[in-house]
Amino acid sequence: MITPDEVVTPMTREWQKMREKFHQSPTLAALVLVAWQMGLWLARAFVEYELNQRAQQAEQWGHCPECGAKLQSKGFVKCRMLTLVGWVEWKRRVGRCPHRCGGSQAVPFDAELGIAPYQQTSVELMRLGCMLAVFLPFGLAVHLLEQLSGIGISDGALWQ
Numbered sequence: 001m002i003t004p005d006e007v008v009t010p011m012t013r014e015w016q017k018m019r020e021k022f023h024q025s026p027t028l029a030a031l032v033l034v035a036w037q038m039g040l041w042l043a044r045a046f047v048e049y050e051l052n053q054r055a056q057q058a059e060q061w062g063h064c065p066e067c068g069a070k071l072q073s074k075g076f077v078k079c080r081m082l083t084l085v086g087w088v089e090w091k092r093r094v095g096r097c098p099h100r101c102g103g104s105q106a107v108p109f110d111a112e113l114g115i116a117p118y119q120q121t122s123v124e125l126m127r128l129g130c131m132l133a134v135f136l137p138f139g140l141a142v143h144l145l146e147q148l149s150g151i152g153i154s155d156g157a158l159w160q
């Protein structure tokens with residue numbers, strides 16, 4: 001049988017703290033909940049790493065919608081998104097027209113990922129939130145989404 005440490009052993013304090021909490025969980029329910037959080041933590045780490053890796057690849061810059069000049073990279077800019085596995089952060093290149101035309105800012109990497117400009121919540125989280133809010137009383141939907149995703153969601157956020 002494979003032990004969990006053979007599967008994965010992140011050497012971070014956060015992980016060690018979760019491992020301790022896990023070992024100290026007295027009931028089955030507590031064990032499962034902490035293990036669930038550990039799974040989410042791992043999923044988030046995987047997603048964040050993959051996004052940061054992919055963002056390093058050379059970008060194909062389009063042209064300015066105003067003057068037609070080829071867009072230029074302004075460098076890497078941080079992006080933060082609330083997802084089903086928690087807050088995910090990565091850095092990707094943002095481009096703009098060399099003539100500084102208004103509305104020329106472009107983020108090809110976001111478009112590749114299916115992210116709309118100014119989007120702050122990931123699509124899979126919105127879908128789940130909507131489904132829960134349709135089928136359950138509102139307070140219960142908020143509670144369940146928090147349990148599933150491990151993220152604190154305000155009533156107002158889910159309502160939106």
Ligand SMILES: [Zn+2]
Pocket residue numbers: 064065066067068069097098099100101104
């Ligand atoms: Zn331009």
